[in-house]
Every structure is written in structure tokens, then in C-alpha cells.
Amino acid sequence: xxxxxxxxxxxxxxxxxxxxxxxxxxxxxxxxxxxxxxxxxxxxxxxxxxxxxxxxxxxxxxxxxxxxxxxxxxxxxxxxxxxxxxxxxxxxxxxxxxxxxxxxxxxxxxxxxxxxxxxxxxxxxxxxxxxxxxxxxxxxxxxxxxxxxxxxxxxxxxxxxxxxxxxxxxxxxxxxxxxxxxxxxxxxxxxxxxxxxxxxxxxxxxxxxxxxxxxxxxxxxxxxxxxxxxxxxxxxxxxxxxxxxxxxxxxxxxxxxxxxxxxxxxxxxxxxxxxxxxxxxxxxxxxxxxxxxxxxxxxxxxxxxxxxxxxxxxxxxxxxxxxxx
Amino acid sequence: xxxxxxxxxxxxxxxxxxxxxxxxxxxxxxxxxxxxxxxxxxxxxxxxxxxxxxxxxxxxxxxxxxxxxxxxxxxxxxxxxxxxxxxxxxxxxxxxxxxxxxxxxxxxxxxxxxxxxxxxxxxxxxxxxxxxxxxxxxxxxxxxxxxxxxxxxxxxxxxxxxxxxxxxxxxxxxxxxxxxxxxxxxxxxxxxxxxxxxxxxxxxxxxxxxxxxxxxxxxxxxxxxxxxxxxxxxxxxxxxxxxxxxxxxxxxxxxxxxxxxxxxxxxxxxxxxxxxxxxxxxxxxxxxxxxxxxxxxxxxxxxxxxxxxxxxxxxxxxxxxxxxx
Numbered sequence: 001x002x003x004x005x006x007x008x009x010x011x012x013x014x015x016x017x018x019x020x021x022x023x024x025x026x027x028x029x030x031x032x033x034x035x036x037x038x039x040x041x042x043x044x045x046x047x048x049x050x051x052x053x054x055x056x057x058x059x060x061x062x063x064x065x066x067x068x069x070x071x072x073x074x075x076x077x078x079x080x081x082x083x084x085x086x087x088x089x090x091x092x093x094x095x096x097x098x099x100x101x102x103x104x105x106x107x108x109x110x111x112x113x114x115x116x117x118x119x120x121x122x123x124x125x126x127x128x129x130x131x132x133x134x135x136x137x138x139x140x141x142x143x144x145x146x147x148x149x150x151x152x153x154x155x156x157x158x159x160x161x162x163x164x165x166x167x168x169x170x171x172x173x174x175x176x177x178x179x180x181x182x183x184x185x186x187x188x189x190x191x192x193x194x195x196x197x198x199x200x201x202x203x204x205x206x207x208x209x210x211x212x213x214x215x216x217x218x219x220x221x222x223x224x225x226x227x228x229x230x231x232x233x234x235x236x237x238x239x240x241x242x243x244x245x246x247x248x249x250x251x252x253x254x255x256x257x258x259x260x261x262x263x264x265x266x267x268x269x270x271x272x273x274x275x276x277x278x279x280x281x282x283x284x285x286x287x288x289x290x291x292x293x294x295x296x297x298x299x300x301x302x303x304x305x306x307x308x309x310x311x312x313x314x315x316x317x318x319x320x321x322x323x324x325x
Numbered sequence: 326x327x328x329x330x331x332x333x334x335x336x337x338x339x340x341x342x343x344x345x346x347x348x349x350x351x352x353x354x355x356x357x358x359x360x361x362x363x364x365x366x367x368x369x370x371x372x373x374x375x376x377x378x379x380x381x382x383x384x385x386x387x388x389x390x391x392x393x394x395x396x397x398x399x400x401x402x403x404x405x406x407x408x409x410x411x412x413x414x415x416x417x418x419x420x421x422x423x424x425x426x427x428x429x430x431x432x433x434x435x436x437x438x439x440x441x442x443x444x445x446x447x448x449x450x451x452x453x454x455x456x457x458x459x460x461x462x463x464x465x466x467x468x469x470x471x472x473x474x475x476x477x478x479x480x481x482x483x484x485x486x487x488x489x490x491x492x493x494x495x496x497x498x499x500x501x502x503x504x505x506x507x508x509x510x511x512x513x514x515x516x517x518x519x520x521x522x523x524x525x526x527x528x529x530x531x532x533x534x535x536x537x538x539x540x541x542x543x544x545x546x547x548x549x550x551x552x553x554x555x556x557x558x559x560x561x562x563x564x565x566x567x568x569x570x571x572x573x574x575x576x577x578x579x580x581x582x583x584x585x586x587x588x589x590x591x592x593x594x595x596x597x598x599x600x601x602x603x604x605x606x607x608x609x610x611x612x613x614x615x616x617x618x619x620x621x622x623x624x625x626x627x628x629x630x631x632x633x634x635x636x637x638x639x640x641x642x643x644x645x646x647x648x649x650x
Binding site for chain 2: 122144146147148150151153154178192193194195196197198199200201203287317318319
């Protein structure tokens, strides 16, 4: 942890304040150095009160993403979030982390951007990422899976993010296969899973995650208003992006651990319980082929099992699923 | 086609010689310009005779790879080899073409290197690539396949390269699942198939191909002598690398066309006919798991079907296969 992360961590652990002398001792630096760092944090927007009696006290944190702050909030995780980087603007966080992946960065690294100029969704679609309004981030993983098994990660990421949203905002989301999260039929979270692999061996997986957090409804582009919403619009209040971000990393870490220890079936059960697709009539566009039928269940590896009008069961591993009315 | 490619093409089409005036007319350049290009080709090692009576005549081509020459020899193909680049030395041709792929280069592009400093094999192994002794090249493809279907390309590439070797050298090779080519149990060709994909959609595939062509047996590192051989060592004569390279591209193009038009089963039949693994007892190391049994057949998608000692059929999509004695 960096000095800033340690200071923020100590301030959060001591609501009533902590003295400069205590901080200096804990951190092994001078009181003047503590003061200098506090001053820097204030410049970033952290409201830190100082009084002779109570010492330093964190009054409020700004709604910006700050790598040290995220690390301090996150606490211990097994894999995900031990290396966090925040960019003010990137083309796409998936591009940034892809480069890190090829440079040999360890799995669990996370890249956030306050805005993306070329955010991407599934099937080559554009993802709108307005500055500081949402969470636009990517997670690097290096699981021991074959390319055929990576659907597990798609399912796990939806489950983990759904839990994180419930924990932080109280909002219940519906999972739309494979991994969109919806509220009232409108999308709030999209996940793009990209991989680099040999035919039989995954090199790395990148989970690219977009969460619409603090947009007001009118801020969405006209063409998205009927199909997208934000957590703020649904909850009726501003959401702390830093709190949500760290809870998402924590829950992703937990579900990744479940997959790596062979407990995908637990994840799949939770996924099915939260899934709005199961039991519904769907149409699935797979390339040029259109399948219609009832989405009956999730297969062992995360594929969607669709009972067609002709009565036979189709395994759907990709494509574009639409819920029929 | 570049001017050099057109000149070489015209020389090859006219064994008895072609006059400078004819060349100049065909190419739409001056006779002095023709002479200048011929001079450059000679510097590259092309032995081009010139006489007042017969004009220019190609006596011999050097054993170097020259992009224009390869293009001229190749002729028309559907997809593969319409863009050929040759490097004197690279880390790995897969690395070079991966970069081209991300820059949006069209499928079918091919990168050759006269030597590689970091040639790679399957499962992270090193591939030894001595200068001008073999063919070290990579092919970029953008097929409309899911990651689950890419085994088809692995199978097709082995089949195509086997045919090319037979056509050029007369040598018969055995296919070892999934795509090594062996002669007398020793490896002459290795293929590394890498992909970049979403969970349900391939972005691009890179076929990385290594062919041991003109090494003499004692040139192999001691640790490889029992398991590797070259086409020259087996055929007893020097092989034209340029001729072999273009025939390989031609056959890869043909099999890629078969896959893209949904005729994978034809490729699979040819693969099985040339495969030394089918009908043999094998052991397969898949991660930490060891499977033993008889390799019965190839599955629809290219997976190896192994009947285990316990009588049930295992689908093997990857891992390390060893033929048991």
C-alpha cells in the first residue's frame, strides 16, 4: 500500500480522528511528511478536517476514483484488485489492460478510467462512457481454463456484480443471459469478456465492465433512454462510485475463487436464481441463424439451453438474446 | 504485384529468355528501369543471365525468401498470401502478425522471418529457428467461427501442410494429433494456433508454422536429435524453401476455403487418413489429469475421441498427446 492509501485507511478506521503523531508513527514517516500528504489529498478533493484536539478526520471523499483510495477501501482480496490503476481518460480500459497483459502483468490487475473515448460493448457495439458518471473498468485474469470453459467467467461476473449492486444500493437487478444486468427491463451493467488463447489453453481473459451509476435519466442519449438506466435514476440518490467499485472487486474476487476451486455449480445456481431469461420465450440471433424457443436452463458450462418450437434442445453459447413479450 | 514480382514472374514464364524490350512493354516502364531492377535482383542473389540473342533468363534463384518472389510464385489465391511480408529477423512471426492484426490488417496476411529469436511452440515451449534453414511464418485469419470451432483450423492446417510437403518433396508425413507432422516418428512441422476472441466470437486467429527444411541432422541441438528431423535429412536433398512456402500457402488457402464453405467433414476425412494417432494407444496429459486409452476417431469439431481403459469415451480438445508403444 502507498502512503496515501495508508493515510486514508487510518482515517477511515478512526471516525473520531487520528493525530498527526499517531499517523507518523504508524507510517514510519515524519509529521511534516504526513502533513504534506494530507495537503495533497485535500487538493484531490478529500475534505480532511484538522483540530489540535481530535487530530485529522475524514469529513468526505470526493466522487473521483483514486487508486490509493480504492486500494485502502478494498482491503484484502485473493486475486482481484491487488494492482489498481486509474486513468483520467483512455480509448478503452480493455485496450490498456490488454497491453499490460502482454507485458506480463499479474492476474487480478484492474484498470479504471474516468472516461473512455472508444468504449466497446459486445458484438463490436459502442459503449457510451461519460466522465465520472459511471464505472468503466477492466480486470485481467489468467485462469487455468480452456477457451470452451470461459463461459463460466461470463456467468460468474454477472452474479458477482449483481450481489455488489444489492449490497451497496439495495437495488435488485435481473440477469439477462449471458451477463447484462437490467432494472425494469433497462440495462445498467454490460460486460465484455475478451480472451487471448491457444486452441486448448487460455492465456488471459479480460473482463470489461461498464456500469451506469450517476447519470440522471435525461443525460442518456435519446436512442438509449428506453433501453438504459442508471443506479441513481433507479435508487433516487447519488451512489458513491468508489464504494461500489470496491464492492464489485470484492465480489468478483469471491466468485473467481469459487470457479478456480471447481465450484462453478454454486455460481450457476445463484445465476439461475437471478436470471430473468430462464423460463421465458426468447429469440436468439446466432450469426445468420435465428432460434426461437423457451430458455429452459443453464448448461454445466454456462451455455443457455433453449427448447425450440420443434421440441429439441439447442445449446446457445453466444449471440444476441431477445426476450419475447 | 510489385515490379520485381512482375519481372520474376515473366522470367519464370519464359524459360528461354525474354527481351528487355518485351519486359519494358509488359511492365509499362523504360528499358533502363528494367535493367536497374534486374541489377537489384542480382544483388539479392538471383542469377539472371543476359544475352543479345535470348534477352534475360533466370538461371537460378537464391535460397532466400523475398516477398515479391513469393507473390510471383504464388499466383492467385482466394484469401491467404495476398499480403506477404518477409523479415530478416524477428522475435516471433506470431508477435509481428498479432500487431498487424490489431492495426486492422486484412485476413490472409502472411509474415515470414529468416530467423526468430523467440520462436514459440505449443504450451509455452521454445521453438528453435535457425537462419534460412527452415520456414518460420504466420498467417492471419478472421473466420466466422466461435472459439469452440477453432479446432477445425488446427486440423485443416495439418492437412494442408501435409499435402504441400508431398507435392513438393514426395515425402509422406504422419499427422500427430492435433497438428504436428512427423516422419519416422520425428517432428518436421509444428503449428501453434493462437486466437483473440470474445467468449462467443473469434476476432482473429494466427497460425504460427515452423517447418524444419534444410538442416542436416547434426545441426539439430543434441536434445532434439531423437525427436526432430528435417525434410532435407529425410529426402536426401536440398529443398527450395520458396517453392515449399508458396505451395504451403496455396494448400492452406484451399483448406481454409473448404472450412469457410462448411465442408469441414472433407478436411476431417483427409486428416484421419493421414493420422498416425487414430487406432493407437495414447496417453494425454491435460493439465494435471492423465488419460490413457485408444484414440478412436476425430469428433465433428476436430476433438480427439479416446476410449479409456474403463470403456468410456473422452473428448480431448487439447493437452499433450503421447503415442504409447
